[in-house]
Amino acid sequence: MTLSEFQLQQQLKSRGYSITHPRTIVFKALEDKEALTMAELVAICGQQLDRATVYRTVGLFEDLGIIRRVQIGWKYKLELTDSFSHHHHHLTCTNCGKVTPIIEDDALEDRINSLAKAYHFTPSDHQIEIRGLCYACQLSSIVE
Amino acid sequence: MTLSEFQLQQQLKSRGYSITHPRTIVFKALEDKEALTMAELVAICGQQLDRATVYRTVGLFEDLGIIRRVQIGWKYKLELTDSFSHHHHHLTCTNCGKVTPIIEDDALEDRINSLAKAYHFTPSDHQIEIRGLCYACQLSSIVE
DNA sequence: TATTTATTGCAAATCTGTCGCAATTAATCG
DNA sequence: CGATTAATTGCGACAGATTTGCAATAAATA
Numbered sequence: 001m002t003l004s005e006f007q008l009q010q011q012l013k014s015r016g017y018s019i020t021h022p023r024t025i026v027f028k029a030l031e032d033k034e035a036l037t038m039a040e041l042v043a044i045c046g047q048q049l050d051r052a053t054v055y056r057t058v059g060l061f062e063d064l065g066i067i068r069r070v071q072i073g074w075k076y077k078l079e080l081t082d083s084f085s086h087h088h089h090h091l092t093c094t095n096c097g098k099v100t101p102i103i104e105d106d107a108l109e110d111r112i113n114s115l116a117k118a119y120h121f122t123p124s125d126h127q128i129e130i131r132g133l134c135y136a137c138q139l140s141s142i143v144e
Numbered sequence: 145m146t147l148s149e150f151q152l153q154q155q156l157k158s159r160g161y162s163i164t165h166p167r168t169i170v171f172k173a174l175e176d177k178e179a180l181t182m183a184e185l186v187a188i189c190g191q192q193l194d195r196a197t198v199y200r201t202v203g204l205f206e207d208l209g210i211i212r213r214v215q216i217g218w219k220y221k222l223e224l225t226d227s228f229s230h231h232h233h234h235l236t237c238t239n240c241g242k243v244t245p246i247i248e249d250d251a252l253e254d255r256i257n258s259l260a261k262a263y264h265f266t267p268s269d270h271q272i273e274i275r276g277l278c279y280a281c282q283l284s285s286i287v288e
Numbered sequence: 289t290a291t292t293t294a295t296t297g298c299a300a301a302t303c304t305g306t307c308g309c310a311a312t313t314a315a316t317c318g
Numbered sequence: 319c320g321a322t323t324a325a326t327t328g329c330g331a332c333a334g335a336t337t338t339g340c341a342a343t344a345a346a347t348a
Contacts, residue, residue, distance in 0.1 A: 018314050018325060038304080050328045055305060071215035071271070074206070091265050102259055111252045112274060119244060120279035121235050127215070130260050132267035162294060162345050182335080194297045199336060 004031055004084050011064055022049050026057045027066070031084070034099055035070055035077035070127045072099055081125075089127065093134035095141070100134065148175060148228050155208055166193050170201045171210070175228070178243065179214055179221035214271045216243055225269070233271065237278035239285070244278065 008027050009019050017023075022045075029044045030036060036044070042054050058078060061067040066084065069076045073092050079085065087109075091100040108128075116123040133141065152171050153163050161167075166189075173188045174180060180188070186198050202222060205211040210228065213220040217236050223229065231253075235244040252272075260267040277285065 020314070020326065022327070042304095051304090052306075052329080053327055056327085069215070069218060071213070071220060071273075074213055074220075076215060076218070076220070091260065091263055093265075094268060100263060100265075102263065105255070105259060108252075108255045108259065111249070111255060112272070115246055115249060115252065116235065116274050116276060119235055119246065120282075121237075121244075121274065121276045122282055123274050123276035124238060125276070126272065126274040128256070128270065128272045130256060130265065130267050130270040132260060132265045132269070135264035138264075138266055164295065164345070166296070186335095195335090196298080196337075197296055200296085 002031070004080075007084065008066065011066060015064060017060070017064075022053050023057055023060075025049060026054060026061070030067060030078060030080050033079075034101070035072060035079035035090070037075050037077050041078060068125065068127075071129055073097065073131075089129065091130045091132070091134070093137055094131050095133055095137035098134050098136075102128075102130070146175070148224075151228065152210065155210060159208060161204070161208075166197050167201055167204075169193060170198060170205070171224075174211060174222060174224050177223075178245070179216060179223035179234075181219055181221050185222060212269060212271070215273055217241065217275075233273065235274045235276070235278070237281055238275050239277055239281035242278055242280075246272075246274075
């Protein structure tokens with residue numbers, strides 16, 4: 001069992017939820033992966049789990065702060081929250097669709113927090129998506 | 145005709161699309177407004193336009209860079225892009241759902257652009273959503 | 289104003305996400 | 319470990335969101 005999996009079990013147990021096979025499957029599907037769309041997640045788990053179960057599990061995990069939704073391109077995707085992965089943001093290539101994670105940047109995080117404060121907000125989470133052309137697509141667009 | 149409306153017509157014409165009544169209606173519905181959900185937009189235009197037309201127009205406007213989708217809470221909303229409004233981001237209250245626009249902040253924008261550059265990305269757009277508690281909800285949560 | 293082509297409305301089809309309920313599984317306790 | 323209890327799941331049905339084909343209509347062009 002991975003450390004994250006152990007954490008998951010703690011989280012569930014401490015909040016009075018059972019540790020079930022479906023919940024473990026959904027969690028593993030998201031572990032150490034780039035964000036997935038709901039359709040992708042259902043496709044991965046779908047052979048073993050009912051669609052409704054995947055939806056219910058995602059809902060529960062969101063409530064528990066285990067996963068969060070982030071917008072990527074036109075859709076939202078699901079990924080583990082910072083407790084189970086590393087805080088990061090996303091670069092999306094509008095040409096090829098490739099998603100690159102941006103590792104945490106203190107200057108950026110500080111600015112975000114100052115802004116929230118300036119608006120009298122107590123921030124709990126935030127997401128940033130930068131859309132544009134990745135290096136490969138810039139090169140190929142020059143060639144064309 | 146507003147300046148923006150003129151710009152819209154230029155955009156459409158220069159890319160070979162017709163300037164139609166439905167397209168004008170959808171554009172006006174979004175002009176000078178907070179971001180709308182698709183359901184809200186359909187409700188506003190729905191009496192004059194077919195649902196399918198609203199969807200098709202939104203798709204076209206996204207392709208043309210006239211409108212963009214931003215994530216607000218768990219849903220996406222639609223708003224005019226920077227060429228037709230002012231660049232801004234969003235604070236979403238996770239308690240009452242209120243959305244507050246954050247006016248442009250140079251320090252933040254600079255950092256975003258530097259990061260994109262560091263990853264060899266040519267950025268075209270970006271969006272930031274900060275989730276948390278607004279001032280009013282912080283006060284009421286203390287009272288409880 | 290007539291012609292040509294793009295665009296729209298309509299209806300049907302498809303996805304997405306939700307719900308109630310009976311069957312199953314996990315947790316608890318002896 | 320096996321029986322009991324309560325939570326969870328799978329299934330089928332359903333409501334809402336989004337897409338599509340096609341005939342009717344409107345915009346652009348000359």
